[in-house]
Amino acid sequence: MELVALYKRVIGLDVHQAQITACALIEESDGTTRREQRQFGGFKRDRRALAEWVASLHPDCVVMESTGIYWKSPYAALEAADIRAQVVNARHVKNVPGRKTDVGDAQWLATLARAGLLRGSFIPPAKLRELRLIARQRQKLVGQLASEKNRLHKVLADSGVRLGVVVSDLHGQSARAMVKALIAGQPSHEVIKLASARLKASREEIFEALQGDLSESHGFVLEELMHHIEEIEARIARFDARLLAGLASERNILALLQTLPGVDLIGAAMLLVEIGPDMEAFGSADRLASWVGICPGNNESAGKRKSGQVRKGNLYVRRLLCEFAHAASRTTSVFKTKFQSLVIRRGYKRAIIATGHKILRTIFFMLKRGEHYRDSTTDYEALSVQRNAPRWIKALTKYGFIAPVGP
Template structure:
């Protein structure tokens, strides 16, 4: 097999150690040197000097948790780095040792058999950390809201029946009054503003059996929610103060239906702003796991299910797609209804999410805003097929149709 990289190295990265294998190809059998380093900063600098002493050009490592990141940061700028998906470079079963893993990575890299993972620049990585942390905090806030609902049900207070938002202004006032020791429904009603429920319904919903334990738990969960709200606000402020290219890119993506400022920042954080890393929109869709998998054998297509992965980007795009298909008279809504009739809502919404990511690739590459093709785009694109479909529909309900071209 042809050797692509004559001087390369493979790193088997762990929390406390890094096993490095240098592979140098020559006329005879390749020379392989293996050495183990600690993961402290001084030890990683020694690793960099050791690799440089062999005039190594390319270094490969597996994406093992977060342990690869400090190694990457130390070696970046000195060598061409390749980050490998651990599932794609598994060794032969029964030969699993740290030394063998590093030698296996070096062999794969030498013959060009490692597909490099996308590693964005440091600024994009920092933005990605902020957006992902925000999403995790929002999930924790929702979990505490559900725990408050559980406490209220245990006290037989049906607050969520009469109020749509259990953490809204009126609901918070009621919860604070309960924490302060109030349990009289007449007094609790005075904390509620204008709602659809009648006074009798409010009285019945707020008549429960509140104990000291319930008040303690409500106070505990509300304090956590307040702390999470402050943390989320701080993250949003930090994201808003980001670098100018990221703000401009997020503002550009926000012109697309269904994408809020938060969703736009998530997309920028996940894919970056340099679209030259993805040769075509199809490459980006494949990386985001938003296209059907290739699973064919004996000439038969066995499965078209989406590959697992892309949890941060995929979930955001699907949520944005559900918002986009509610915009009346738009291309995305027309695409959704067109596909839902044949393939179902789930596959249709994935197709809309893929279309939005494709549009994002073009918008970031060209620096252009969203241009909606309109709901009639599909009819204009294939007028003959549309006419035949309408004729068949009229014939099914008992009409004889004869077409006459317009003058």
Template sequence: MEVRYERVAGLDIGKATLTVCVRTPGPRGRRAETRTFSTMTRSLQVMRDWLLERGVTIAAMESTSTYWKGAFYCLEEVMEVWLVNAAHIKAISRRKTDVKDAEWIVQLLECGLLRPSFVPPPDIRRLRMLTRYRVQLMGDRTREITRLELMLEDASVKLSSVAASLTSVSARAMLGALISGEDDPRVLAELAKGKMRRKIPALTEALTGHFDAGHAQLARSMLARITAVEAALAELNSVIAAAFQPWAHQLELLQTIPGVGEKVAQVIIAETGADMTRFPTPEHLASWAGVSPGTRESAGKRYPVRPPHGNKWLTAMLVEAAGSVGRMKGANYLAAQHTRLSSRRGRARAQMAVGHSILVSAYWMLTRDQPYQDLGPEWLARRNDEAHARRLVAQLEKLGHTVVLDPAA
């Protein structure tokens, strides 16, 4: 095949070592050199100097776990680096060794048969680390609250059946008293505050159980961990708010979309980089994120398939935003779309479709630097009525009639 890149390198990366194959022009055709390096920082610098000495202008590597990051960051300042999808490389069955993998990568690269994945610039990567760590901390808090609820069920304490949350002020006061040794349900129920005091009779029944010293020890540990995670989240949120100051205008624009709050807007910017020129069309962005419809066609027939794999962090936040829109009950275009699709295709598909619409809107808003403009809740119904009228007119004309529509006053 035609060689499109003269001086190229292919990297097969593992946790401890990486194998590099360099292909350059030689007196007798293409020449290949292969070397193996440690993944430690100094060895990566030696590898970089060797590639520069060989005149390499472009390097490609598989996206192997997170091991690719060290080599990618080391090389991106001095040459063009491609991170490629491993599925695109492993499509052909062959013998498997590190050296052969590196040789195969560089051969595909020099012939232009690889496509680079999107890797954001360093400032956006720092935002990604912060927002993704926040999601992980929120997951830790949710899991610990679930453990606490299961432990209370073991003690026949049904507090979660009455209280909206085990982390509310009233619930924490009752749990603290339980841990301290108070076992009178009436005394515990009297610790309720605010609107929870209406539920004192139900709380008295719910707090009647066999909460012993073993349960108290576990509850103390779980509550301490929940408190520590919440403190870490509060600190992280302040760090994230400061880190997003350069993108304050983009955040303001994105929050004009129904269902998109500050956290969702931050994730959209952190995952996409807020630079829509990286994606040729909104369809490319939706496919990369994993919210575009899956397609499978054979012999002229289309079959339903799941959406493609994409950016799970962005997809999760878009679906969460779509869930918020679904609770708006027809207040805007997105809410009407959610209601319309939920009745026909189910809530999960409706949320994915609304998430797709949110992302497409974000694409055009960031491209044009414009706030969200809502089409209105009646837009879908109005479009459907017009299409229905056109179908009826076409049927009548097919039967030989001339149709003149006179709208009712």
């Protein structure tokens, strides 16, 4: 079957770390097709030469495979030359017989693009792509922080100190002060003075939990861990400030996202730099969920449903949605109802993924319509009446619309 050409001038780019193979298919005025192939290096001068060559051909469509992270710098070079390339998923064009070279890859990309058989992935604007670097590195730092906190807990347990048994958060204000005092070598009767009066455990229980055998090695490791934890926390604070400063122009959208249960300011900012504020780029909530990789897999053959495992997608957004789902499942909202209806028969992890899927679909329609979140299980009219009724009655009585009540 011959592919029908929808575009007359297309360019396919096969991107690698040190080489970019380009193939241009140009339809001449007499109906013949001319093929032009070029190879470029991976350095800045080569990317600039690539952009100049592409611009000289005035293409109707430019496509490239999303090969790791190597597509990002050529894409930026083309974008600087006012050329918006389509970044396509390599899964859509692989496993085609006869393509055993980079030249064949680029030519096949151009052939498929010429027939309109490729759909570009979502690529946010340059500003959001830069903020993505900050948001994603912040997620890495949060993971490192959690790892170091767990390690400090284990070292304390190894020394016999069971402070984690009597406090809910070993890194709360008073618990951290007590840990620092232990590291400094202060006796237990002095350390216990740093315990907050709001701790539920009694002073006797806290005193017993502080008893341990801290050796010099324990003290050295604990001190280094505490310094590293505080250093990472300070670094995360700097990342937060830089991220929010970059999104200062999007504060209305950030406020809108925070009306959703389980979403705070930093969570809203990190989500926004990943999916962007314009939902027209995805078209539908289903496509957004598929791009994130949080929707159920669709694998059916001969009328039998097979594995519904989620597909690969944007891991950073999926991690955020799982955090939102954990928080929302503990609120009085429709998401808590969704979670509780699934957790018993489907398990905790599947219930979290399904709740995150529902949250993402809700976010799509909130951003598309520019509307704040309104929970279907909440009677907002009744809440408004309950909050404002005394003031309304006082005003109506004052101006004579209703008679005063009482003597």
